[in-house]
Amino acid sequence: MSYTVDDIEKMVEPARVHRKVYTDEEIFALEMQRVWGRTWIFAGHASEVAKPGDYKTFNIGQQAMIMVRDRDSNSIGVFYNRCSHKGAKLVGDGSGCAKAFRCPYHAWTFKTDGTLLATPPTKTKASTGFEPGDPAYNLVAAAQVDNYRGFVFVNLDANAPAMQPFFGDSLSSIDNMVDRSPESELEIAGGVLRYRHDCNWKSFVENLNDNMHPMATHQAAIEACQGYANDLPEGSPVPETVSILGPFGSSYDFFDEMSHVVFPNGHSYSGNSVSIHSAYPPVPDYVAAMESAHGEDKTRDIFSCARHNTLYYPSLTIKGAIQSIRVIRPISVNCTDIETYTFRLKGAPDEMLQRTLLYSRLINSPSSIVGSDDLEVYQRVQAGLQGMGNDWVSLERQQGNDVEHEDGSTTGMGSSELPFRNQYKYWLQWMTDTQPLKIKA
Numbered sequence: 282m283s284y285t286v287d288d289i290e291k292m293v294e295p296a297r298v299h300r301k302v303y304t305d306e307e308i309f310a311l312e313m314q315r316v317w318g319r320t321w322i323f324a325g326h327a328s329e330v331a332k333p334g335d336y337k338t339f340n341i342g343q344q345a346m347i348m349v350r351d352r353d354s355n356s357i358g359v360f361y362n363r364c365s366h367k368g369a370k371l372v373g374d375g376s377g378c379a380k381a382f383r384c385p386y387h388a389w390t391f392k393t394d395g396t397l398l399a400t401p402p403t404k405t406k407a408s409t410g411f412e413p414g415d416p417a418y419n420l421v422a423a424a425q426v427d428n429y430r431g432f433v434f435v436n437l438d439a440n441a442p443a444m445q446p447f448f449g450d451s452l453s454s455i456d457n458m459v460d461r462s463p464e465s466e467l468e469i470a471g472g473v474l475r476y477r478h479d480c481n482w483k484s485f486v487e488n489l490n491d492n493m494h495p496m497a498t499h500q501a502a503i504e505a506c507q508g509y510a511n512d513l514p515e516g517s518p519v520p521e522t523v524s525i526l527g528p529f530g531s532s533y534d535f536f537d538e539m540s541h542v543v544f545p546n547g548h549s550y551s552g553n554s555v556s557i558h559s560a561y562p563p564v565p566d567y568v569a570a571m572e573s574a575h576g577e578d579k580t581r582d583i584f585s586c587a588r589h590n591t592l593y594y595p596s597l598t599i600k601g602a603i604q605s606i607r608v609i610r611p612i613s614v615n616c617t618d619i620e621t622y623t624f625r626l627k628g629a630p631d632e633m634l635q636r637t638l639l640y641s642r643l644i645n646s647p648s649s650i651v652g653s654d655d656l657e658v659y660q661r662v663q664a665g666l667q668g669m670g671n672d673w674v675s676l677e678r679q680q681g682n683d684v685e686h687e688d689g690s691t692t693g694m695g696s697s698e699l700p701f702r703n704q705y706k707y708w709l710q711w712m713t714d715t716q717p718l719k720i721k722a
């Protein structure tokens with residue numbers, strides 16, 4: 282079947298959405314075009330392509346892409362990973378450093394700025410119409426590429442609004458994460474931890490700011506942590522595992538107090554004045570390095586902002602307070618890859634990176650006792666939504682209590698489903714916009 286605008290409008294109500302939004306293959310295909318095709322998608326961090334010729338591949342739904350630092354200009358470009366000859370995927374999945382990209386099929390070779398460098402010698406090209414200097418034979422660049430403090434985003438639609446207005450004030454969370462470095466610079470440490478989730482991409486995105494699930498979904502992990510802490514000899518220092526895992530067991534009231542701030546275009550964060558990251562013990566050498574770099578007042582301001590997850594809808598979520606990000610890569614309607622990256626704060630003692638890595642292992646990795654709980658419920662949501670008994674998914678918590686502000690943001694209690702209602706408001710706007718994408722700038 283082909284969905285009309287009218288059909289799609291009927292799937293989203295102010296406080297509920299139809300289950301097809303998570304389970305229907307045609308909706309997924311439309312999302313990849315209309316939502317992922319015209320919003321700003323996270324490509325990677327500049328430190329992943331630190332040297333000229335460094336590249337990495339990634340996908341935006343079905344679109345295979347390459348991010349590369351050009352050898353001549355040193356600027357970062359993003360191209361469709363498709364040879365301009367017969368369309369073969371030019372670069373195999375992964376990362377590396379290239380002098381040029383040579384296609385495995387007939388050896389057409391491209392410079393790191395996407396221009397066609399060479400084709401094999403042949404006597405048969407005369408009078409064929411093939412003109413090596415013709416830009417039609419270059420790699421096709423993503424319509425728009427921009428970089429905010431090292432975070433590189435792309436947009437496949439030349440008609441889409443620019444990056445900074447699209448993200449608006451939500452960029453303050455990236456600012457806080459970068460400002461936590463004494464040198465105001467981040468660097469990805471280690472590779473990517475890629476974790477396949479058998480669920481629709483939106484189940485993951487919605488869970489990020491679902492403050493009413495930890496105490497239920499993660500009950501076993503919380504009890505294990507509490508048991509471990511209780512068995513420690515009296516007077517023992519609090520192990521870092523306990524200071525990281527313990528706050529997941531906070532009360533409903535605590536998570537309610539974490540509140541939500543949402544922005545136009547689906548972005549949001551939770552943990553405005555207090556979050557599960559607020560009470561980490563200070564690392565004295567780090568505090569000293571920050572105060573020497575930024576001064577005492579600014580350092581206090583930076584540390585007082587310990588937000589939980591900030592969502593850059595639809596593809597990126599960051600945790601500034603622990604220097605970890607997760608990237609959403611949809612594969613199909615019921616399959617999503619989640620990529621976790623950890624960051625070194627340049628100029629900070631190594632203990633800070635060790636804490637970030639510990640957090641990643643404890644909470645986000647496939648062997649985590651927290652992330653595996655979430656995966657189980659995502660899979661159960663996907664399985665349950667296949668059932669016909671009830672067509673609707675509820676988003677009603679605290680509806681009517683949201684507070685709109687003059688700066689364009691809206692706030693709500695931590696128990697509110699405001700972030701989900703906000704996401705679907707913009708999802709519906711994009712999904713009912715039938716204008717084709719303008720692929721080339």
Ligand code: FES
Pocket residue numbers: 364365366367368369384385386387388389
């Ligand atoms: S498809 Fe790439 S050189 Fe022929």
Ligand SMILES: [Fe+2]
Pocket residue numbers: 488494495498499651655
């Ligand atoms: Fe969770």
